Amino acid sequence: MGRRPAPAMGAGTSPLEWAVAALGAALLVAAVGYLGWHGWTREAGPPDLTIEEVSRGTGQGGHRVAVRVRNVGREAAAQAVIGGELMEEGGQVAEDAETILDYVAIGSSREAWLVFTEDPAGYALRLRVKGMARP
CATH class of the missing domain: 2.60.40.10 (Immunoglobulins)
Known part of the structure; x- marks a missing residue:
């Protein structure tokens, strides 16, 4: 079996890009979760x-x-x-x-x-x- 050629520069996704994507997804899930929790638990009442x-x-x-x-x-x-x-x-x-x-x-x-x-x-x-x- 032969050796695989090394990937060209810029090909694929770097670990830094994966980390930034994971951070963005975590922030999105946290924001949606907070808004859902806030809307669900907020007591109804009139304006003041x-x-x-x-x-x-x-x-x-x-x-x-x-x-x-x-x-x-x-x-x-x-x-x-x-x-x-x-x-x-x-x-x-x-x-x-x-x-x-x-x-x-x-x-x-x-x-x-x-x-x-x-x-x-x-x-x-x-x-x-x-x-x-x-x-």
């Missing part, structure tokens, strides 16, 4: 939106109050109506404004602006979620 003031500014359209809305709940929220009220000392509402966020995913945050004609600096600002829907 929190609002915080981020900044204030003035523009051509009036006085803007930037707010950050976070969904800390277990379901996404759609058509979330975010309201702000400028409150006088006696508890009367001097002015209100609202905006609508089309979609707030689970664990995400969105920024929006409430626009007032009055300067919010002279009032107490009350922020609240007025309503939302299931996507």
